[in-house]
Amino acid sequence: MTAFCANTIWRGMTPDDLETVTTLAGVIHTDYPEDAAIFAERLRLAPEGCLVLEHEGTLGGYLISHPWRGxxxxxxxxxxxxxxxxADRWYLHDIALAPAMRGGGHARAAIDHARRLARDNRLRWLTLTSTGPARAFWLAQGFVEEQPSAEEQAVLASYDPQAxxxxxxxxxxxxL
Structure with a gap:
């Protein structure tokens, strides 16, 4: 994965990172809590889609992604x-960066990694659920809104009304 400077890199997530990732998620996504088991399962199911951003020995972000269908x-x-x-697409479950890590191109590098994984797996789409506050960011990255079915709308409601x-x-x- 791309290094932005000698002391900040994206690297593969390991089980030893899960406690810190869960803590970071709880701090960044206070309105969207997920249990530690969610992160552990995604790492087990798709380790190639799970990265952490390490800065001077401290984790400052993570990517959780995996193959998906529909x-x-x-x-x-x-x-x-x-x-x-x-699978027919690569799903971005979450990209989260600590405030101090934002603005340095790190999210773009994580998205590029997910795009490469999609291409390597011969998948034609990168898909995600955007929460209301993150929508403008994702649209600026080239994502477009899908027209959800009633079933999809019900799932989106588990995030927030603007998801x-x-x-x-x-x-x-x-x-790439």
Missing amino acids: LVCPPLNTLLHTLPQP RLLSCPIPPDSG
Whole structure:
């Protein structure tokens, strides 16, 4: 993964990182709490899609992502048990950065990593559930709103009233 300076890098998440990731999630996403079991399960199911941002030996962010099928996203704080087969998209469960780590291009690097994973897995879409406060950020990254079905609307309600399904196409060979 890309290093922005010698002491700040994205690296693969390990089980030893989970306690810090869960704590960081609780601080950053106070309105969207998830149990530690959610992070542990995503790491077990799709380790290649789970990264941590390390700065001078301290974790300052994380990426949780995995293969997925369809637009009905996982409800907030819900175990998956297995990943759907075959997948038709790569799902960004969460990118979270501590305030001190924001503005340095780190989120963009994490998104690029997820795009590469989608392309490597021959998936044509990167999809996510955007909470209301994050929507403008995701739209600026090239994501567009999907028109949710009634079932999708019910799942989105587990996040917040302004939550939206967003997707971004993955070109087969965009040179990333």
